[in-house]
Amino acid sequence: MPKYKCVIAYDGTDFAGYQVQPEKRTIQSEFEAVLAQMHKGTIIKVTASGRTDSGVHAKGQVLHFESPLTFPTENWIKAFSVLLPTDIIVLEVDIVPDDFHARFHTTGKEYRYIVARSKLRDPFKRNYAYHYPYPLNVEAMREAISYLIGTHDFTSFCSAKTEVVDKVRTIKEMDFEESDDFMVFRFVGEGFLYNMVRILVGTLLDVGSGKMSPHDMSGILDKKDRSFAGKTAPAQGLYLWKVFYK
Amino acid sequence: MPKYKCVIAYDGTDFAGYQVQPEKRTIQSEFEAVLAQMHKGTIIKVTASGRTDSGVHAKGQVLHFESPLTFPTENWIKAFSVLLPTDIIVLEVDIVPDDFHARFHTTGKEYRYIVARSKLRDPFKRNYAYHYPYPLNVEAMREAISYLIGTHDFTSFCSAKTEVVDKVRTIKEMDFEESDDFMVFRFVGEGFLYNMVRILVGTLLDVGSGKMSPHDMSGILDKKDRSFAGKTAPAQGLYLWKVFYK
Incomplete structure (x- = not known):
């Protein structure tokens, strides 16, 4: 049975995240419902590169599934x-080798985080960026990044709930670009x-606004304690931008 | 009692239009609820330049109200x-003469309509543009505009429900600009x-796709019958862009 890899994008606003949850609207459940419809009721299980939380968006999430259907990839995309x-939306469909796995075979991921810097909040961006109109010391933020980039124990920058x-x-x-009223952070x-990613952004904004200094970053890493880093920046600014495979 | 003029913007997606309706979430009802809150429960009536329908957006709607409160306009905006x-969002607040009227004193309005031209629909634009991926003869559309611009009886381009x-x-x-994957129509x-505006856009798209010819426009105007013009383009592409006063 052919195995298919799909690159998908979604606006996370109206979803309770990627993963199936009882009684909730999720990306996985909507996708599997459509696959069941295409396969006359047969359940087709889908595996993604990873979950995204409620309100988090994707420009390039990747998933795989197996299907007996063999129409050309163009037709899959149209359907x-x-x-x-x-x-x-499904952006790309490819047939992949039987042993391909959307989660286990990732070699990397790129996330972006959009901060809106206009003085007044913009109703049209409310679900797509984090509105942060306060002054930021961009140089301090770049210096903080120099402490965070590379290999570290990121316990302090990770939800305390994690089981890993x-x-x-x-x-x-790890960098950011400024453009007009936006600041776009990039993490690979x-x-x-x-x-x-959301805790890193929250912490960088604390550095930018002077609540922390760039040098605090090594101390926070050393503490291995979530309570020392900044706030978790809100979900609506976060985009799973790209997933890498060999 | 001072009279205030406000320029406001809104994302129409989650509203049943501008005007108060029982049991529905509308821009007017949300605005009046906030004014009541500011005035300790006193009802303050708001008058807008005109209504907008469910799903229609505004970048520069104008409204007026009277209030005994006299804080500086900056503070109104913040509150x-x-x-x-x-x-x-309220973008501007000004004190206006007692006889100012947001509806009766308008000297003109600008609407814009955004058409998304990408081959695949974009989940992030679903509420903010009309996805129309089919080929368009732009020259024919410009010619059609030359028949429609100016003073005419627009009965054929008006909802049959109108009481006017x-x-x-x-x-x-009346013109349009093309940029990357978008086409932005402008009407003043x-x-x-x-x-x-939505029927004009629907008809122009019929001309662009070859279903009508530019010359058909004078005939449609002459018929004074809604059924001869094109479809009403969907609400989510329409923006009340600016309201003009003397």
Whole structure:
């Protein structure tokens, strides 16, 4: 049975996150409902590169599933476009080797986080960026990043709820760009801990606003205690931008 | 009692339109609820330049109200920003003469209509543009506009439900710009009939796709019958962009 890899995008606003939960509208449940419809009621299980939380968006989430259907990938894309709700879209479909696994075979992920800097909040951006109109010391933020990039134990930058034991992760790239009324943070790494990107953004904003100094970053890493880092920045600014495979 | 003029913007997605309706969430009802809160329960009536329908957005709607409160306009803006829901914002507040009227004193309005032209629909634009991926003959559309601009009886381009008797209107400016994956239509006139902009857009798209010819426009105007014009383009592409006063 052919195995398919899909690159999908979704507006996370009206979802209770990616993963199936009873009684909740999730990306996975909507996707599996459409697959069941395409397969005349047969349940087709879908596996994603990882979960995203409620309100978090994706520009390039990846998932795989197996199906006996063999129409050309163009037709899969068209069928998904018609059948999926308007807040999810399938951008690419590829046939992959039987042993491909959307979660276990990732070699990295890119997340972006959008901060809106206009003085007044923008009703049209309320679900797509974090409105933060306060002055920011951009140089201090760049210096803080120099302490955080690379391989560290990120226990302090990870939700205390996490069950994962090994909290050492490598951030390969971490930077931000300013444009008009926005600041777009970019994070590339092999993998990220639960809430890690949002806590990193919250902490960088604390540095930018002077609540913390860039030098505090090594101390916070050393503490291995979530309570020392900044607040978790809200979900609506976060985008799973790209998932990398070999 | 001072009279205040406000310029407001709103994302129309989650509203049943501008005007108060029983049991429905509307822009007017949210705005009046905040004014009542500011005035310790006293009802303050608000008058807008006109209604907008469910799903229609505003970048520059104008309204007026009278209030005994006299704080500086900056403070009004801050208070509205905190108290209004995140899909409405007050952009400007001015004290105006007692005889100012947001509806009766308008000298014109600008509407814009956004059409998304990407091949695949974009989940992030689903509430903010009309997805129309089909080929368009832009020259034919420009020619059609030359028949529609100016003073005409626009009965054919007006919802049959309208109660207004005089359907002669003047379109002062009507054009469109293309940019990347978007086409932005712009309409400026003294006033527009119910659904007029959306029917004009629907008809222009029929011309662009070859279902009608530009020359058909004079015939449609002459018929004075709604059934001869194109479909009403959907609400989510429409923006009340600016309201003009002397």
